[in-house]
Amino acid sequence: MTRVMTVVLLTFLPGNALAQVPYDRLVNADSEPHHWLTYSGNYASYRFSQLAEINTTNVHRLRVEWAYQVSGGSLIETTPIVVDGVMYITEPPSTVTALDARTGQRIWRWSPDVPRDVKHIGFPIVNRGVAILDETIFVGTLHAHLVALDMHTGAVKWDVTVGDNDLGYALTLAPLAIDGKVIVGVSGAEVGIRGFVDAYDAETGALAWRRYTVPSPGEPGSETWDNESWKTGGGSTWLTGSFDPELNLLYWMIGNPSPDWNGDMRPGDNLYTCSILALNPDNGEIVWYFQFTPHDTHDWDANQIPILLDAEIDGRARKLVVTANRNAFYYVLDRETGEFLRGREYSKQTWSDGLDANGKPLVRPNTEPTVDGTLLWPSLQGATNWFSPSYSPETGLFYVVVRQMGSVYFKGEVEYEPGEPFLGGGEQALSGDDASGAVRALNALTGERVWDFELLSPPWAGVMATGGGLVFGGSNEGNLYALDATSGEPLWDFSAGAAVRSNPMSFGIEGRQYVVMSAGSVVYVFGLAPE
């Protein structure tokens, strides 16, 4: 049945039983690898494409099939969703565009009325993509709305306000759609927001639940905040989480406390900042939490992708969640209980003597920011950041892009003013030849380094492993590349002409595999040239 016929048929059917992208398709995304249905490719956030047409023996034949230039020369951080021949991307600030995945021709385009003076304090004007469920595309906007669009026309189905942008709330993440709900988080910890994770009814836009990431007085965890500091405590939730449909648990990563670099006004561990929360998606209750960096004063938020995998650890079958944290440690947790199983340094750091038996960092003295400056690794942008890692079930490796960069951290005075930067210091990062980057392959169960591919400068782009034995990614100097997933050997590269700030993805049409990578303000779609 062609796509056009499907659309016509569904128009006359009630409910979502025969919707084009029902929840079941999202749960079973691995069974249709020629589509890319969620931000990270599947609910477990592998960012792994099983497609193998492009592989280690023919990747040298990659060529640009088509390119799409986003409006206004803006930065691309979007990961496209591709389903049934249509690609859905976002363009900054919060435009959604549907493209013909075969040729790049535009099908529809929708732009919200983002005010010219929209607040985006602490990050550039970006958007990381959409979610899809049934017949609807969901997008978060820079002025903190969540909007549902008809996937065929771009018509608005509903539009709700998630937070007050005047106070610094903004949405840059790709939403996560699950069974009947859309989950989003907010940016704004550099403005002193009180962060939260929200779930909205996918049909109506009604708020199903809100889970604040900073507890109010009397709630568990509130003892880790002093006085009124919880009200401006940060804990933003600006990156898409992962989901385990069997355990019925959402895994959401929580950002830094506010103010960032001056912790004097918020003594305590500052739960649940710099943590992972396991949430019950039915009501938003916290099932368990694990804090990576208690009382953070370096902006080492935990907004990195948590990857869900199952494996035997010390002779026992475990359901795991693993993550390479901004603080330079790799963590292996039991995702049913939150128990810390293993952790180790995966990139240069000078702030900790390691982790104790419970995964708590052994913080070295004199590592706090000061007026005179404190030199530490990693820099405030972390050993890695929002850009995605990838897990290949074929190699068992966790691929992470690392930033090997130190910073001098400064502490400053700060007072909360609504909607104004709430920082309390800053950094001067080592740059140029004094910093570098790498694609690092880690044993996913231990965090031990298996191979390294050096990059000239610390990058802002993620990676994707494939069934063709490749790892795709991009450099800050504008190279798009493919490495051998087993050895890290470079097999292909393309000079795209501008820094890369996005994650690769892949899809297929009629048996042909395409790899999508963006650089500057151009989305490039690559395919194999004929032999």
Place this chain on the structure above:
Amino acid sequence: MRPNLPLPVLTLLLLGVPVDAHPQELSTLSAADIAHGERMYRARCARCHGLQGLGGEGPALARPYLSYARDDETLVSVVQDGIPGTGMPPGGWLSDLEARQIAAYVRSLGRLTIAQVLEGDPARGESLYKGKGACATCHGANATGDRFGPDLTSVGARRSAEFIRQSLVDPGSALPQGLTGVLAFGFREYLPVTAVEQPGRSELQGHRVNETSFAILVRDRAGKLHSFHKTELVELTKQFGQSLMPSYRELLSDAELDDLVAYLISLPEMIP
């Protein structure tokens, strides 16, 4: 759904404190503000501009007139945002007040009358430049540079005398970073590199013109460009701390070095 106004806002409103205060003029900042600005200057700015603002890798600031910051508001924005295309980076998350405190301290440096004491004689220095020093071989007869050596005509405005002297006796310690805008900020320009394409083949020596994770562009001593994909190279060595410019430590006497520095400082300032 608009969140309730947080308590600090209410407090400010009750106290009648304007939340959106006008930026404070530099001349109205207190001695304590300027003292705090000095502490931040010493931590953040002195590495390039010198503890007393006499310059170093960055230009001297102890002068009443700054070419990139002719008025106070421009100076504050330079402290906050840096100067794109130059080695001057953004301030790194300074609050508006902190930027003003640093700017006020910088202006206080300009009120001091610190003159650069130049011992040398520019005319003798010019003779050394064109003769014994053979500087013109790489930097051109009028110091406007050639394919191999950089333009020096604005070096007096960009560098302190002390820094120029250091770059003559130990050139490898004084490579410019982010000056030309060709390489990304912070990368050392004119960095000597050695590249070998195949085992046994002779080495190519030159300096780095540009580089990415996958390619490098090298200029040899004859001024010829060589473009390499890194996978083609069996060896690529970067000689940090070194320069292809010879040291003048042995060739010139102290007095001759002073003369040469005086000549370079006297070259016409090209900065707008």
